[in-house]
Amino acid sequence: xxxxxxxxMNFILFLSLSLSAGWVWSKSLKVVTTSTDLESLAKxxxxxxxxxxxxxxxxxxxxxxxxxxxxILKLMKADLFIENGMELEVGWAxxxxxxxxxxxxxxxAQGHLDASAAIEALDxxxxxxxxxxxxxxxxxPHYLTDPENGKRVAQLISNxxxxxxxxxxxxxxxxxxxxxxxxxxKIREWIDLMAPYRGVPYVSYHKDVAYFAKRFGLNxxxxxxxxxxxxxxAQHTADLISRMQTGKxxxxxxxxxxEPRTPESIAKNTGAKIFTFIQFPGGVEAARDYIGAxxxxxxxxxxxxxxxxxETH
Ligand SMILES: [Zn+2]
Numbered sequence: 001x002x003x004x005x006x007x008x009m010n011f012i013l014f015l016s017l018s019l020s021a022g023w024v025w026s027k028s029l030k031v032v033t034t035s036t037d038l039e040s041l042a043k044x045x046x047x048x049x050x051x052x053x054x055x056x057x058x059x060x061x062x063x064x065x066x067x068x069x070x071x072i073l074k075l076m077k078a079d080l081f082i083e084n085g086m087e088l089e090v091g092w093a094x095x096x097x098x099x100x101x102x103x104x105x106x107x108x109a110q111g112h113l114d115a116s117a118a119i120e121a122l123d124x125x126x127x128x129x130x131x132x133x134x135x136x137x138x139x140x141p142h143y144l145t146d147p148e149n150g151k152r153v154a155q156l157i158s159n160x161x162x163x164x165x166x167x168x169x170x171x172x173x174x175x176x177x178x179x180x181x182x183x184x185x186k187i188r189e190w191i192d193l194m195a196p197y198r199g200v201p202y203v204s205y206h207k208d209v210a211y212f213a214k215r216f217g218l219n220x221x222x223x224x225x226x227x228x229x230x231x232x233x234a235q236h237t238a239d240l241i242s243r244m245q246t247g248k249x250x251x252x253x254x255x256x257x258x259e260p261r262t263p264e265s266i267a268k269n270t271g272a273k274i275f276t277f278i279q280f281p282g283g284v285e286a287a288r289d290y291i292g293a294x295x296x297x298x299x300x301x302x303x304x305x306x307x308x309x310x311e312t313h
Contacts, residue, residue, distance in 0.1 A: 029164055032078040032105075034089045035062050036280040037144045038115060038153070040290040042082060045158045045175045049168050055096070058280035061257040063135050063229060067092040067099075075100035078111065080164065082157065085116035086141035113160050118152040119143045122210050135229030136207065145279060146211035147187050147294045154179055186291055190298045191216065197305045202251040203244060203266070205258045209277055212297065221249055224262055232262045244270040251304065253277050273304050 031052040033039045042052035053074060056065045062084065075081065075096055083089055097105055097112070104111035124139035143149045158176040162169040198217035202209075205224045213220055222243065226236040243249070250272045254263045263274050278287045278296050287293040 029079045029161065030077055031080045031082060032074050033082040034065075034084055034093050035144075036282050037150070037290055037293065038082045038084065038157075040281045040293075041150065041154050042157055044179050044290070045154055045172055046161055047171065047175050049165070049171060050161065055093070056280075058278075058282035059256045061255070062088050062280075063091065065089070065092045067095050071096050072099045075105060076102050078102060078105050080111045080113060080160065081105035082113045082115055082160075084141055084144070085114035086121060086138045086143075087135070088141035110163070113156070115153045115156060116141065116143065118156040119149045122214065123207065133230045134227045140207060140210050142208040142279065143211050144290075145209055145277075145294075145297075146215045147183060147190070147291075148215060149211060150290055150294070151180060151183050154183075182291065186295065190294065193298060193302055194218075197302075200251065200305060201247060201249045202253055203240065203249060203272070204252070204277075205254040205263060208255065208279065209253050212277075212294075216298070218251075218301075221247060224252075224254075224258075224266065237262060237266065241266055241269045244272060251275065251301075255279060256283055273307070275301055275304050 028048070029046065029050045031039075031042045031046065031050050033042060033052060033054050035056050036054045036058040039052045039054040042050060046052060055071045055074060056062055078100075081097060083093055094107070097107070103109065106112060121139035121141075121143065123136060125134075125137065128134075128137035144153065154176055158172050161172045165172075194216040199219050200217075201219045201221045202213070203222050203224065204220065207220075207223050207225075207228050209218075210220060212218075222240055224232050224237065224240065226233060244266065249270065252263050252267055252272045252274045254260070254274060254276055256276060256278070266272065267274050278284055278293050281287050281289050281293045283293070284296065287296040
């Protein structure tokens with residue numbers, strides 16, 4: 001009996017020490033994001049105290065992702081779900097979140113974070129009209145292409161992780177401060193590098209680099225899509241070629257998931273160069289994380305502009 005009491009007392013002592021040390025029952029927060037840019041930011045702030053994974057691959061168009069059952073399984077185990085918001089994932093993410101039956105991450109719950117709450121939206125229409133097929137009825141949702149918005153979203157994620165796990169708050173805040181410091185240096189460097197090309201005109205396939213262009217001073221003159229999400233038509237493409245020839249526009253920006261035929265045809269008729277923008281970390285090997293993706297885009301555009309596309313400037 002005496003022996004059993006000692007065993008129990010030792011166990012209670014171990015339990016209280018462990019709880020006060022805060023490690024034995026602590027587990028990583030399971031974070032599921034819709035995209036790899038949000039995944040990268042969650043990993044940067046959460047460090048080894050979160051497990052973050054993205055539902056979409058970096059080579060997928062976030063407007064159109066297949067709502068596969070394997071994605072529901074990921075959401076069933078999530079403590080925190082982070083979405084881009086502004087209707088970017090409206091065609092698939094709400095269905096998956098609902099189907100997961102996970103009460104922690106449903107809209108309005110503590111574990112459901114809409115990252116767009118941190119940013120100021122561009123292109124917000126006065127009269128949203130989804131009937132026309134426009135997939136940007138709430139404004140332009142591709143805000144993470146601007147690195148300043150990356151900083152804002154990192155702050156939002158840090159706040160949320162601190163709410164979830166107050167014991168780890170100092171750790172998350174330190175990670176955020178480290179990220180901010182690195183970003184401030186890089187943003188200054190990127191702006192300086194791009195400065196000689198301010199005002200260079202470009203055409204993009206989809207209206208998804210507007211925030212990047214605004215930050216770095218590139219000038220949008222139109223899209224290959226007649227409206228966001230509407231495939232190109234012969235008439236629209238012909239008009240665009242004519243405008244590009246007149247304006248001597250030599251830069252076309254597309255993405256990994258767009259068909260290459262139309263941009264190539266436009267390039268052939270205008271002498272423009274095509275740049276495949278990497279919106280999401282992991283889209284190419286060189287763009288490993290959020291900072292890496294912006295860095296890749298800036299340097300690739302610079303390479304291209306310092307060639308023939310820069311002659312117009
Ligand atoms: Zn879009």
